[in-house]
Amino acid sequence: MKIEVLVTGCAGCRALYETVLKAVEEMGIDADVVKEESLERIIASGVMTLPALVINGKVVSKGRRLSLDEVKRLLNN
Template identity: 55%
Template sequence: MEIKVLGTGCAGCKVLHETVKQVVAELKLAATVVKEEDIMKIMSYNVMALPALVVDEQVVAKGRKLSLAEVKELLTK
C-alpha cells in the first residue's frame, strides 16, 4: 500500500502526515507513507483543497483534517 499526504507544509498537512504515520504503526500496515509537497505533483491529482490523502493513487479525502479514527477507517477499507 502506498499512502501520500498532499500538502504544501501547512500545519494541517503536517498533522495529517503524523496521524497517518501513527495509524500505519498502530495497525502494523505494510505501507509506504510519503509527504508530497511539490505543487505540480499535487495538482496532478486534481486536488484544490489541502490537505489531501491518497491511497494507492486514489484520492480518499481532501480539504480537511482527519481524526485518528477517520484515518483508521480509510486505511482499513
C-alpha cells in the first residue's frame, strides 16, 4: 500500500502526517508512507487544499485534519 500525505509546514499538515503514521503502526499495515511537500507535485496531483491524503493513487481526503479513527477507516477501504 502506498500512502501519500500532501503537506506544507502548517500544524494541521504535520498533525495529519503523524496521525497517518500512528494508524499504520497500530493497524500493522505494510505501507510506504510518503510525506509530499513539493508544491509542484501537489498541484500536479490536482489537489488545491491541504492537508490531503492519497491512498494507492486516489485522493481520499483534502483540506481536513483527520482523526485517528477517520484515518483507520480510510485505510480499511
